[in-house]
Amino acid sequence: xxxxxxxxxxxxxxxxxxxxxxxxxxxxxxxxxxxxxxxxxxxxxxxxxxxxxxxxxxxxxxxxxxxxxxxxxxxxxxxxxxxxxxxxxxxxxxxxxxxxxxxxxxxxxxxxxxxxxxxxxxxxxxxxxxxxxxxxxxxxxxxxxxxxxxxxxxxxxxxxxxxxxxxxxxxxxxxxxxxxxxxxxxxxxxxxxxxxxxxxxxxxxxxxxxxxxxxxxxxxxxxxxxxxxxxxxxxxxxxxxxxxxxxxxxxxxxxxxxxxxxxxxxxxxxxxxxxxxxxxxxxxxxxxxxxxxxxxxxxxxxxxxxxxxxxxxxxxxxxxxxxx
Numbered sequence: 397x398x399x400x401x402x403x404x405x406x407x408x409x410x411x412x413x414x415x416x417x418x419x420x421x422x423x424x425x426x427x428x429x430x431x432x433x434x435x436x437x438x439x440x441x442x443x444x445x446x447x448x449x450x451x452x453x454x455x456x457x458x459x460x461x462x463x464x465x466x467x468x469x470x471x472x473x474x475x476x477x478x479x480x481x482x483x484x485x486x487x488x489x490x491x492x493x494x495x496x497x498x499x500x501x502x503x504x505x506x507x508x509x510x511x512x513x514x515x516x517x518x519x520x521x522x523x524x525x526x527x528x529x530x531x532x533x534x535x536x537x538x539x540x541x542x543x544x545x546x547x548x549x550x551x552x553x554x555x556x557x558x559x560x561x562x563x564x565x566x567x568x569x570x571x572x573x574x575x576x577x578x579x580x581x582x583x584x585x586x587x588x589x590x591x592x593x594x595x596x597x598x599x600x601x602x603x604x605x606x607x608x609x610x611x612x613x614x615x616x617x618x619x620x621x622x623x624x625x626x627x628x629x630x631x632x633x634x635x636x637x638x639x640x641x642x643x644x645x646x647x648x649x650x651x652x653x654x655x656x657x658x659x660x661x662x663x664x665x666x667x668x669x670x671x672x673x674x675x676x677x678x679x680x681x682x683x684x685x686x687x688x689x690x691x692x693x694x695x696x697x698x699x700x701x702x703x704x705x706x707x708x709x710x711x712x713x714x715x716x717x718x719x720x
Contacts, residue, residue: 666704
């Protein structure tokens with residue numbers, strides 16, 4: 397990516413692009429190593445209280461990295477990072493409902509779910525890199541694609557407004573069907589293992605199908621979330637780092653959400669409005685070369701989401717309507 401020779405005037409600690417990427421990747425892999433080998437060693441159930449504390453911990457790390465972006469890249473990119481981060485975390489809620497459905501369909505014990513989500517995040521890091529770098533390259537080379545991405549977001553927003561409850565049929569996910577054809581899959585799980593030995597032959601366990609289903613759902617989710625992030629920033633470093641820092645905390649947020657999902661039933665309407673706003677902003681930007689300040693963007697996104705959460709708490713879903 398071609399950048400200005402001189403950093404913005406408000407950069408406190410200017411560093412090279414290479415060093416910025418090195419610090420980010422080192423930060424992420426250090427956190428993943430700590431999570432796998434220290435924080436969550438072995439299969440165990442994660443209580444709601446613990447999940448809430450871990451959610452706060454991971455969100456704090458994401459916000460802390462945003463401070464690093466601000467200090468080293470300037471307030472403009474810092475504001476764009478926070479806008480992308482909030483957008484990604486908020487949109488992720490919808491994907492977490494899909495995870496709930498997948499784990500429920502395959503009857504995955506809660507103590508094994510963290511491992512699936514951990515390896516799913518590693519896969520998501522690669523897939524997001526492809527989507528983000530390709531998407532930004534496309535909009536930089538062909539500016540008219542802002543109309544395309546903006547239209548997709550506006551359509552998705554209105555579709556979300558009209559949608560009913562999230563429904564998914566994991567057995568119909570294409571990658572699960574393909575995996576069943578090419579892999580011998582055992583009838584039952586073997587702890588949290590993805591592969592097991594049956595009659596001396598190594599075969600896959602149903603947990604590998606769960607991982608494939610989770611990965612495929614993230615691909616579908618990225619079709620909405622990546623254009624939304626590009627609508628806020630076209631800086632690869634900002635978009636990718638904010639995406640990854642947001643999804644790092646998804647595992648803990650998932651376990652917390654599983655217990656409090658019904659509390660925020662108006663959140664999807666707030667998300668729909670945000671998608672329509674960002675999509676419309678992309679179209680207006682390309683048509684009239686009109687830019688919205690990064691901090692104004694962040695304020696609008698936070699304001700709409702906060703209103704949807706407040707509305708959910710003020711007007712809770714009736715018990716009879718919450719049952720399925």
